[in-house]
Amino acid sequence: MAKITYIEHDGTEHSVDVKTGLSVMEGAIKNNVPGIDADCGGACACATCHVYVDAAFEGKTGEKSAMEESMLDFAENVEPNSRLSCQIKVTDELDGLIVRLPESQH
Amino acid sequence: MSDLKAKVVILGAGHAGGAMAAFLRQAGHEGPIVLIGDEPIGPYQRPPLSKAWLKGEADADSLALKDPAWYADNGCDLKLGVRATGLNRGDKTVTLSTGETVSYDILVFATGARARKLPIPGADLQGVLELRTAADAEALKAALGEGKRLAIIGGGYVGLEVAASARALGAHAMVLERETRILARVACSQLSDFFIAYHKARGVSFELGVEITAFEGEGGHIRRVRLADGRAIDCDAALVGIGAIPNDDLAKDAGLECVNGIVVDLDARTADPDVFAIGDVTHRPLPLYDRQFRLESVPNALEQAKVAAGVIAGKPPLTPEVPWFWSDQFDLKLQIAGLPFDADTILVRGDPATAKFAVFHLKGDQIQAVEAVNSPPEFMMGKQLIGNRKAVSPERLADTTVSMKEVIA
Numbered sequence: 051m052a053k054i055t056y057i058e059h060d061g062t063e064h065s066v067d068v069k070t071g072l073s074v075m076e077g078a079i080k081n082n083v084p085g086i087d088a089d090c091g092g093a094c095a096c097a098t099c100h101v102y103v104d105a106a107f108e109g110k111t112g113e114k115s116a117m118e119e120s121m122l123d124f125a126e127n128v129e130p131n132s133r134l135s136c137q138i139k140v141t142d143e144l145d146g147l148i149v150r151l152p153e154s155q156h
Numbered sequence: 157m158s159d160l161k162a163k164v165v166i167l168g169a170g171h172a173g174g175a176m177a178a179f180l181r182q183a184g185h186e187g188p189i190v191l192i193g194d195e196p197i198g199p200y201q202r203p204p205l206s207k208a209w210l211k212g213e214a215d216a217d218s219l220a221l222k223d224p225a226w227y228a229d230n231g232c233d234l235k236l237g238v239r240a241t242g243l244n245r246g247d248k249t250v251t252l253s254t255g256e257t258v259s260y261d262i263l264v265f266a267t268g269a270r271a272r273k274l275p276i277p278g279a280d281l282q283g284v285l286e287l288r289t290a291a292d293a294e295a296l297k298a299a300l301g302e303g304k305r306l307a308i309i310g311g312g313y314v315g316l317e318v319a320a321s322a323r324a325l326g327a328h329a330m331v332l333e334r335e336t337r338i339l340a341r342v343a344c345s346q347l348s349d350f351f352i353a354y355h356k357a358r359g360v361s362f363e364l365g366v367e368i369t370a371f372e373g374e375g376g377h378i379r380r381v382r383l384a385d386g387r388a389i390d391c392d393a394a395l396v397g398i399g400a401i402p403n404d405d406l407a408k409d410a411g412l413e414c415v416n417g418i419v420v421d422l423d424a425r426t427a428d429p430d431v432f433a434i435g436d437v438t439h440r441p442l443p444l445y446d447r448q449f450r451l452e453s454v455p456n457a458l459e460q461a462k463v464a465a466g467v468i469a470g471k472p473p474l475t476p477e478v479p480w481f482w483s484d485q486f487d488l489k490l491q492i493a494g495l496p497f498d499a500d501t502i503l504v505r506g507d508p509a510t511a512k513f514a515v516f517h518l519k520g521d522q523i524q525a526v527e528a529v530n531s532p533p534e535f536m537m538g539k540q541l542i543g544n545r546k547a548v549s550p551e552r553l554a555d556t557t558v559s560m561k562e563v564i565a
């Protein structure tokens with residue numbers, strides 16, 4: 051279990067417990083956090099699960115695959131701390147993770 | 157006019173229905189939600205059934221849209237294993253297979269589509285399978301394994317994905333297709349040529365332009381597929397993957413207009429203001445292409461669920477999305493955006509021999525559709541350009557030394 055805080059673009063916070071092994075995207079969908087669409091259900095095919103990872107956790111969320119890198123390159127409003135949340139596996143180390151959501155996923 | 161306290165009854169607890177319940181709560185809807193589904197389990201994702209799940213790379217938990225407790229915790233009465241059997245729009249009630257009658261303020265059809273059957277002798281033999289539900293997928297998985305021979309009737313996406321997964325499990329896969337090319341209804345011939353070669357190189361065999369006349373068995377179990385030319389193809393199981401038919405019968409019987417699916421407007425509403433329809437069961441407007449069409453994809457189901465939830469909860473309208481779809485086969489990721497309606501030119505960017513290329517369908521200097529194989533930039537940029545209708549330069553688009561960010565005319 052890791053506590054993850056998703057912060058919507060308008061500032062609304064959702065703190066939920068997510069089972070380790072799930073992805074950060076699945077944690078949002080299962081808890082009905084608005085703002086992550088996840089059209090492709092985690093196949094790294096849609097970039098509608100885009101999040102900004104809090105600076106304190108950037109080193110702990112794993113490396114981006116070439117596919118993720120390439121999808122993000124063309125997503126909107128991308129920042130250096132942008133990630134596709136379906137590609138971040140939840141580990142105990144991520145307890146306390148904060149991710150911010152973009153204004154829109156489309 | 158929206159009423160946040162309205163009782164919303166959703167027929168069909170699939171991807172669209174499950175997402176609808178979730179989006180209603182996200183949009184602030186407070187009234188009761190009743191979600192009625194005839195499958196034994198709650199809403200789940202179907203795409204992995206032919207891909208990651210079939211290969212054993214995803215478990216049932218990860219397929220479920222929500223944890224089982226979510227529904228009760230969120231005021232959603234999930235009725236499983238129950239079929240809606242009648243609709244009375246006059247007194248706004250639905251009859252269920254349990255004999256119960258449920259009243260509604262707002263009704264949402266999310267009944268999806270069912271696998272098309274092949275009405276030939278032997279279709280009821282054991283081992284003649286289809287793939288639409290998790291239960292179907294369990295039966296298919298049980299029929300696969302080292303050395304097993306699977307005959308796949310129909311070379312569409314589901315058939316090809318299953319062929320690739322079957323190979324990964326050590327089974328033999330033979331695709332039997334009536335048309336002279338695979339993916340004939342859903343992709344261009346360049347893509348068909350590429351996919352058939354890629355599959356063949358990985359041990360899938362194909363028979364094109366063949367008609368199947370019977371499934372033949374012994375002891376009630378399928379043993380071979382009989383072709384019209386007299387040949388027989390031996391197999392241990394056969395998967396019929398020849399498309400899907402919308403579950404619109406209930407709507408039709410209740411006098412709602414259906415044309416290969418329930419006709420809805422851009423708000424996902426039928427001609428009855430209290431009845432919506434979303435997902436695979438709808439015949440919906442495609443504003444980018446100026447026509448009505450039936451789509452079968454998760455992004456479409458999610459878009460319509462979100463639109464309908466927003467309309468019911470009185471939210472501002474959303475911008476229509478560009479239709480899109482994906483398919484995973486072996487190590488290939490195919491991403492398709494748009495639909496090739498009215499296209500006058502087909503342009504290939506990149507070299508199919510490298511398994512990294514994209515096919516663009518242009519109408520003049522506008523992109524109508526893109527089919528991208530292992531090419532996320534082409535897909536992502538193509539999808540944006542389809543949506544914002546910006547003109548591109550075909551010469552630059554065909555030139556891979558020009559980046560996708562620089563192809564705008």
Ligand SMILES: Cc1cc2nc3c(=O)[nH]c(=O)nc-3n(C[C@H](O)[C@H](O)[C@H](O)COP(=O)(O)OP(=O)(O)OC[C@H]3O[C@@H](n4cnc5c(N)ncnc54)[C@H](O)[C@@H]3O)c2cc1C
Pocket residue numbers: 167168169170171172173192193194195201202203204205206238239240241266267268269287288289314403406434435436437451452453454455457480481482483484
């Ligand atoms: C094997 C497979 C692979 C796929 N791969 C992809 C893919 O890669 N990408 C993609 O975008 N899409 C894919 N799809 C398509 C996608 O799954 C569908 O577009 C999506 O499920 C549509 O959602 P829906 O809710 O409209 O229909 P469904 O998910 O089919 O849900 C409809 C539900 O309603 C139930 N129902 C029907 N009638 C009644 C009734 N009278 N009473 C009660 N319940 C009823 C049905 O049993 C079903 O549970 C795939 C589909 C399959 C089968």
Ligand code: FES
Pocket residue numbers: 075087088089090091092093094095096097098099134135136137
């Ligand atoms: S859910 Fe589609 S890319 Fe993450």
